[in-house]
Amino acid sequence: MLRVQKVKVDDIYVPTARRKTLHPETVRHLAEDILENGMKTPIQVRHDGKRHVLVEGLHRLEAAKWLGETDIDAYLVQARRH
16 A cells, blocks of 8 residues: 655656646646645655656646645655656
8 A cells, every 4th residue: 555755846856758748727727726625646756766756746746836835745656767
C-alpha cells in the first residue's frame, strides 16, 4: 500500500517532455478547486539520487506552486524512467 508523504515542491524535478503537456488554464482551474476543496489526490514521484522526479500529477504540482505551497502530498513509487 502506498503511503502519502510531504515533499518539498522545489525538490521535484519535472522532465522536459512532461512540461510540454502543461495547460495553464487547467492549472488555474485546479488551483481554484484546491482552494475550495483541498488536494484530493497526491502526486506521484520516484526517488532519483537527491531529488524526486515527477511521475504523475503535473497540473496538481503546478497548481500548488501557483498557490505558493512549499510542500505537497506525494506517493513515492517505483517507476521506470520516461
